[in-house]
Amino acid sequence: MNSIASPIAGKVNNVFIHVKDLKKSAQWYSSLLGLPFNMDDVESPVYNIPVTSQTGLTLDDHTFDPSFKWTPSGHVLFNFFAQDIDEAYKFVKDHGITIVKEVERIGDFAYFNFQDPDGNVLMICNC
Numbered sequence: 001m002n003s004i005a006s007p008i009a010g011k012v013n014n015v016f017i018h019v020k021d022l023k024k025s026a027q028w029y030s031s032l033l034g035l036p037f038n039m040d041d042v043e044s045p046v047y048n049i050p051v052t053s054q055t056g057l058t059l060d061d062h063t064f065d066p067s068f069k070w071t072p073s074g075h076v077l078f079n080f081f082a083q084d085i086d087e088a089y090k091f092v093k094d095h096g097i098t099i100v101k102e103v104e105r106i107g108d109f110a111y112f113n114f115q116d117p118d119g120n121v122l123m124i125c126n127c
Helices: 022-032 085-094
Strands: 014-018 046-049 056-060 079-081 099-106 109-115 121-125
Touching (some): 022 046, 022 056, 085 109, 085 121
Parallel strands (some): 079 121
Antiparallel strands (some): 046 056, 099 109
16 A cells, blocks of 8 residues: 555544443453442443543443454453552452463563453553
């Protein structure tokens, strides 16, 4: 493709995570990120996690899509940032969250993978 003007912005706007139990997942993600949470704000089929970045995070239970077949992602969907990878690892571990890849260090870069309540694999990294 040639470099031409495009009406599509060069940024990721929103990440969707497919979940089975929207209320449970909304509470879990809010707790993981230390965000305020009110169960009364969760209304199917989607819940937008109030993240503090330009990229949004939406949980989707597909209530209105009976043909949708839910399957957890065994591959990393995206990563959360943590300045201190060891502190983040301890926090995740202390909350009983399943770690699927221990901390890996490559020079100054470090990351680890874990699962959300639906078995989706996520990452936390320091860069």
